Amino acid sequence: xxxxxxxxxxxxxxxxxxxxxxxxxxxxxxxxxxxxxxxxxxxxxxxxxxxxxxxxxxxxxxxxxxxxxxxxxxxxxxxxxxxxxxxxxxxxxxxxxxxxxxxxxxxxxxxxxxxxxxxxxxxxxxxxxxxxxxxxxxxxxxxxxxxxxxxxxxxxxxxxxxxxxxxxxxxxxxxxxxxxxxxxxxxxxxxxxxxxxxxxxxxxxxxxxxxxxxxxxxxxxxxxxxxxxxxxxxxxxxxxxxxxxxxxxxxxxxxxxxxxxxxxxxxxxxxxxxxxxxxxxxxxxxxxxxxxxx
Amino acid sequence: xxxxxxxxxxxxxxxxxxxxxxxxxxxxxxxxxxxxxxxxxxxxxxxxxxxxxxxxxxxxxxxxxxxxxxxxxxxxxxxxxxxxxxxxxxxxxxxxxxxxxxxxxxxxxxxxxxxxxxxxxxxxxxxxxxxxxxxxxxxxxxxxxxxxxxxxxxxxxxxxxxxxxxxxxxxxxxxxxxxxxxxxxxxxxxxxxxxxxxxxxxxxxxxxxxxxxxxxxxxxxxxxxxxxxxxxxxxxxxxxxxxxxxxxxxxxxxxxxxxxxxxxxxxxxxxxxxxxxxxxxxxxxxxxxxxxxxxxxxxxxxxxxxxxxxxxxxxxxxx
Numbered sequence: 001x002x003x004x005x006x007x008x009x010x011x012x013x014x015x016x017x018x019x020x021x022x023x024x025x026x027x028x029x030x031x032x033x034x035x036x037x038x039x040x041x042x043x044x045x046x047x048x049x050x051x052x053x054x055x056x057x058x059x060x061x062x063x064x065x066x067x068x069x070x071x072x073x074x075x076x077x078x079x080x081x082x083x084x085x086x087x088x089x090x091x092x093x094x095x096x097x098x099x100x101x102x103x104x105x106x107x108x109x110x111x112x113x114x115x116x117x118x119x120x121x122x123x124x125x126x127x128x129x130x131x132x133x134x135x136x137x138x139x140x141x142x143x144x145x146x147x148x149x150x151x152x153x154x155x156x157x158x159x160x161x162x163x164x165x166x167x168x169x170x171x172x173x174x175x176x177x178x179x180x181x182x183x184x185x186x187x188x189x190x191x192x193x194x195x196x197x198x199x200x201x202x203x204x205x206x207x208x209x210x211x212x213x214x215x216x217x218x219x220x221x222x223x224x225x226x227x228x229x230x231x232x233x234x235x236x237x238x239x240x241x242x243x244x245x246x247x248x249x250x251x252x253x254x255x256x257x258x259x260x261x262x263x264x265x266x267x268x269x270x271x272x273x274x275x276x277x278x279x280x281x282x283x284x285x286x287x288x289x290x291x292x293x294x
Numbered sequence: 295x296x297x298x299x300x301x302x303x304x305x306x307x308x309x310x311x312x313x314x315x316x317x318x319x320x321x322x323x324x325x326x327x328x329x330x331x332x333x334x335x336x337x338x339x340x341x342x343x344x345x346x347x348x349x350x351x352x353x354x355x356x357x358x359x360x361x362x363x364x365x366x367x368x369x370x371x372x373x374x375x376x377x378x379x380x381x382x383x384x385x386x387x388x389x390x391x392x393x394x395x396x397x398x399x400x401x402x403x404x405x406x407x408x409x410x411x412x413x414x415x416x417x418x419x420x421x422x423x424x425x426x427x428x429x430x431x432x433x434x435x436x437x438x439x440x441x442x443x444x445x446x447x448x449x450x451x452x453x454x455x456x457x458x459x460x461x462x463x464x465x466x467x468x469x470x471x472x473x474x475x476x477x478x479x480x481x482x483x484x485x486x487x488x489x490x491x492x493x494x495x496x497x498x499x500x501x502x503x504x505x506x507x508x509x510x511x512x513x514x515x516x517x518x519x520x521x522x523x524x525x526x527x528x529x530x531x532x533x534x535x536x537x538x539x540x541x542x543x544x545x546x547x548x549x550x551x552x553x554x555x556x557x558x559x560x561x562x563x564x565x566x567x568x569x570x571x572x573x574x575x576x577x578x579x580x581x582x583x584x585x586x587x588x589x590x591x592x593x594x595x596x597x598x599x600x601x602x603x604x605x606x607x608x609x610x611x612x613x
Contacts, residue, residue, distance in 0.1 A: 025411075025413065028408070028411060028413060029413065029415075031408070032408060032409065032413075032419055035405075036419065036422050036423060039423070039426060039481070040422070040425065040426070041448075042438055042442050042448060043429070043435075043438070045448060046438050058446050061448070061451045104332070105332040105333060105336065108329045108330070108331075108332060108333070109329065109330055109332070109333035111329055112326045112327075112329035112330045112333075116323075116325065116326035116329065117323070117326070118323045118326035118327060118330075119323065121326075124330070124334075124337075127337065128333075128337075131337070131341055133537055133591075133595065134341070134345075134588070135537070135540065135541050135584070135587055135588055135591055136541065137541065137564060137567055137583070137584040137587050137588075138344075138345055138348055138584045138585065138587070138588050139340070139341060139344035139345055139348060140348075140567075140571070140580075140584065141344075141348055141351060141571050141577050141580050141581050141584065142343070142344035142345075142347035142348045142351065142581070143340065143344045144571075144572075145347075145358070145577070146339075146343075146344065146347075148358070162336060162340050164332060164336075165332050165333065165335050165336025165337075165339070165340055166332050166333035166336045166337075167336050167340050167341065172333070196325065197325040197326070197329070198325060198328075201329070222428060225432075226431050226432045226433075226544075228433055228543075228544040228547070228548070229543055229544065229547075229568070232547075233572065243433075244432065244433035244434075244544075245433075247433045247434060247437060248433050248437075248547075248548055250437070251437070251440075251548075251551050259441055262437060263438075266433075266434035266435075266437055266438065267434070269432070269433070269434050270429060270432065270434050270435075273428060273429060273432070277421075277425065277428055281417075281421045284421075284424065284428070285417075285420060285421065285424065285488055288424075288485050288488040288489060289488055289489060289491070289492035
């Protein structure tokens, strides 16, 4: 594990490309671009199809269409009863709340694990690491029973509250690694100035760990937005559906007779991910490269 | 900016009351627990508690109504001796892991090496190739997959262009349906690729230069430099991808419409567990399955660690 790249690892190996011939380089570019487009083609095709009349999707299977229309978006929006916008809104509320929850609970825990000395810290830290690898199935059933018993089914609480309790150990680990890279002299100087642990956390460590916070926020948002099992399990009232559960209802209700409206709503459900991707590419790549997040 | 803020705190002179070390340490202890309150509550209520509960439940019959009835090891016995669907689901999942994970890692490594040539625009390409990984676990892409591999889907249309006809409906054909999910897994190769790329950049260029001087060909450089130098990263990716592949749920659920069909060909372990728990309300049985899964994942992880000494090379390690 120690040989894994760390934060801000520099690009020491520029590799042996410098003396490649220009033609060879152009060829590599061409291969990368063509393969990349082939890889992404299904998505491009889905976007194009969503603007075609439903019956043309299969008769004119290329990207081009003789007629373009927004009808799929109009139809899809209301196809399964409630407007799809409601599901998107629910997803947004839940995702933002989960981001806040993770930022709150994981920073606190990470600070304690990396900077404070207390009895049982070793055992607790080890336990925290183990839970990273714990398959969710092991706690699925009792958690469901627990939340059902206290009457939380059909609310957003089972999706959000665990995040405020630091259940995403991955992020705690990520933050611990990051805080370890912040010079301890800063803490010591702050202590000399009369700061207690709480003040050091709030005024020294937290402002310096912004990159780790960004990575946590971005991944929490994406994971929560994509999460399917948890909302499927807990949200039974259609008005509470998230976008993925709403999308899945397209198959249940229609047996997929009309792809157009479904594609249109699928694209709407991916737009927030695209936006996050465009805004936070650096954090995404850095986060994966340093910790192996998905 | 943030640094200046921190220095402001540091630089402000203030007379400090001399705090006795022990008192300070005790105070430190107390505030440590204060910081850990949310996490400890979560660990107890949402992790340890439910874990123990599921272990206990696995020895009972419980359908959410009434109270759990203790039945000893009957759930486990039933699972191993008289439930063909359990074995089938295990087989499907294992096949998926054993085929999908190596394929995905191989593709990730190949693309990472292609991108690691000091090309201009590398970071753009990297983001681009990462994109499917971001979307791969979404319901939207799973639905798209159903179409792509359908009877008149994109794949068949592309194959028809090059002269193949009478092609199967891949998602509805039990021979191929699992293959479509493996393809989805492989398609989302972006995150191991990014990790490989970061690893490749740590391999000293001098090694390649020296090998080239000694007349080593491309394959030799790959097998004798890249693979050994990258083996810790391969190991890391393998563990991560294996654990998550064992737990695959969403894609299987969406592509098969929640059934694991056709004829159980995509009945993943997690999907079968879900059906037992939330369709049949057989909570005891589902809990027992979850513990079997935990043990199997633990075993595979242990196996990977146990054999890692033979094939994972750590720099600076003494022979």
